[in-house]
Amino acid sequence: MALKIYNSLTRQKEVFEPLNAPYVGMYVCGPTVSGESHLGHARPFITFDVLYRYLLHLGYKVRYVRNITDAGHFEEEGKAAEDKITSKAILEKLEPMELVQKYTHLYHWAMDQFNNLPPSIEPTATGHIIEQIEMIKKIIADGFAYEANGSVYFDVIKYNEVYSKKNQPYGILSGRNLEDQLDTTRELDNQDEKKNKVDFALWKKAPVEHIMRWQSPWGEGFPGWHIECSAMATKYLGKKFDIHGGGMDLQFPHHECEIAQSTVCNHEMPARYWVHNNMITINGRKMGKSYNNVVKLSELFDGSHPILTQAYSPMTVRFFILQSQYRGTLDFSNEALQASEKALRRLMDAYEWLKAQSFTSDKKSTDATLDQQLKTWINELPEFMEDDLNTAKVVANLFEMVPVINSLKDKHITADAVSGATWQLVQAQLALYIEQVLGIKVESGVNKKQLNGVIHLLIEIRKEAKAKKDFATSDKIRNQLLEMGIQIKDEKDGEVSFTFS
RNA sequence: GGUCGGGUGGCCGAGUGGCUAGGCAGAGCUCUGCAAAAGCUCCCACAGCGGUUCGAAUCCGCUCUCGACCUCCA
The missing domain is CATH 1.10.10 (Arc Repressor Mutant, subunit A)
Structure with missing residues (x-):
């Protein structure tokens, strides 16, 4: 058996082989902390938490890096821009650090509620401005970027020309053809600092009203969005690392640009396996700010969102997400969450009861069929995990065992139907898969x-x-x-x- | 318009060329002072139309339909 994961780069499931076993480097794009996280954000973090947990279970030494994007246009979400220039008193001014602090805390709180393991390193974009500037300098020196009016842009056309010959054209990850893009975007072009519409910013000159700014060789400005991940991933995981993860919506342009930048700087494709989770939808539509259909995590946990009839616990939400395979869309509704809540309770009641029982390993089984069936269900768990983290099937098997456990509890079957050794196996493996791998913890329901x-x-x-x-x-x-x-x-x-x- | 991914029972969701997950809801039975819980049973779906095949929801084609992304943005 070997872990297989779907690699977006090659568009197929591949056997996972670390570059330097037993070490594994994994980078996951984290949140932008200018607002509160919503359910859509929860999916990648829970998905990659399960991947992290499974890799640890397999015995790998994983360095899990998940950044915090705290550089950008800092304005609190939903708040109208105020005139920051004329505001005289320091305390009246918008202080980005204040927002960063507030939403970072909220984010950490939510991650903790979900029982997500903390990443090994959680670097911030603002803490790595120097690394980003160095990287940009290198890209300019190599001739793949140019300065224009205080901003620096990546020369996508040139990159594509050079790297197409090395079998790594721009668009390799998302399957985009650069010529097509030039054709389709030509009309939209206006006078621009960019040589080509497809070029993207590495460094932006800060307009006078932009409050987050840093000194650079090109004047005061701020880094482009893509460069932070390249800089931090390189710094903590090296030029080439194993897994790069994130939401599917980041595949293009974010990850595509990362590949281009890092490849120019480090002369190789930064990551070997590109893993993308699909979106959470609501009425079939991606949950996202631009659609105005987000359900914030705090609203989920206290039931305050209008489409919810009640509050849902973090473990219910986690379980809801794990009932599907991460590469498919997951449609959210109050009804679906209610189903998950009930299901989780039934599973956990059975699990906790079984956990408290003790079995002796020398007892023989009187029902060989049932004994074998239990072993089969248990043995399939790792197979399902290793097939591209099919948590949906893992959960299904866990439920197969629930009636058996409840039958023992209600004395519809006697303990000796199944051998002591098998009961012990079931106890141990349920604990492993429920608590360690899926990361579901027992919630006390009492408030x-x-x-x-x-x-x-x-x-x-x-x-x-x-x-x-x-x-x-x-x-x-x-x-x-x-x-x-x-x-x-x-x-x-x-x-x-x-x-x- | 371009690129890509979908359409599975009331709802959420796995899945494989034949043995047709799982959860929730619903129906019946058992158990039960009532209720709940639990157990057993039932509910056999794969957008449409063609084709390949002994056999397709699963492969191919077309149609309809939904969605994601399309470069300064989390």
Whole structure:
């Protein structure tokens, strides 16, 4: 068995072979922290978290780099631009760092809610301006970029001419033909600093109102969007690394441009496997800011979005995403999430019950068919994972085992139907796949409101017991609550209060 | 217009040339003080039209239809 992943570059599933086993370098494009993350953002991070977890499970030493884009036009999403030039007081000015901080924290909080493992390195674009400038200088020196009026552009036509001969034309990743693009975009062309419409910016001269700016050999400005990933990936993973991931919408132009820049600088294709997750759709349409159909993660978790009838826990959302294979679109709806919530609860109830049982390995099986069936379902789990991370099939197999576990629980079958060794196998492998590989953690369903409700109910029952002079019951309630760290106090006015210790 | 990817039962979603996942919802039964949970059973779909084949939802062609991307933007 070997892990196979779909490589967008070659358009086929390929056996994963690290360049320097057991080390694996993986770069994933992270968020732009100028606004709150939405459900669409969650998919790549959960997808690549599962890939990361699976690689770790296979024993690889993975360096997982996921950047934070904190350089750009800094204006808070949804807020109208204010006049930043005339604003005199420092505290009145828009301070990009403040936004970066706010949304980075929110993003980290969401990642944590999803039980995503933190990446090994989480570099920021603003922390790597020097590396980006150095890279641009190199590209200019090699003749693949030019300065125009304080900005620097990548010469796509020239790159294509030179690298087509080396079997790496511009457009190799997205399957685009440069001539076609020139034809289709010619009409739109106007007077521009760029030599060709297809050229992209490496460095942009900052207009006077642009508040994020840095000194460079070409004047004050800010880096183009694509260069940050090339610079950081090269710095932390080297000229060539194993996996580059991100959403499918980044394939072009972002990743295509990365390939061109990095190839000029480092003289080789930066990554070996390009992995792209598909989009989350809502009513068949990509969830995205431009469509005005985003459901923010915080709205999902507290149920405040109008299309939701209730709040959904982070694990429900994670499970919802893992019920599909990452390369297909996933259609989101309240109904679909409700289905996931119920399914997850059933799975986890069975899993947790089984986890608490103990089996002895010397017990023989009286139902060889069932015993074998369980082993088959378990043995298929790695096969499904290794077939391009087919988490949908993994989940399906987990559900095959749920009725068997529940049958044991409800004594519809006896424990000896299955051998002790097989039960132990099932216990261990469910724990491995549910908790380690899929990263689903047990959520305690109790919140403060519910807990308070329960305590009030007990106080109520205690009152009734006291009224009936049933002091045995009333004392039992008070004493046992106290043992749990909840102290009930009978106040002078007959009311009852409680405190947590 | 160009490039690419889809159309699977009420909903979400796997999938393979023949043995036709899984979840949710729905129906029946069992269990059950009531309810819930749980178990068992049922619900056999693959856009349309042709073609290849002993056999296709799965391969080919056409049609219809939906979507993504198309260079300064997360």
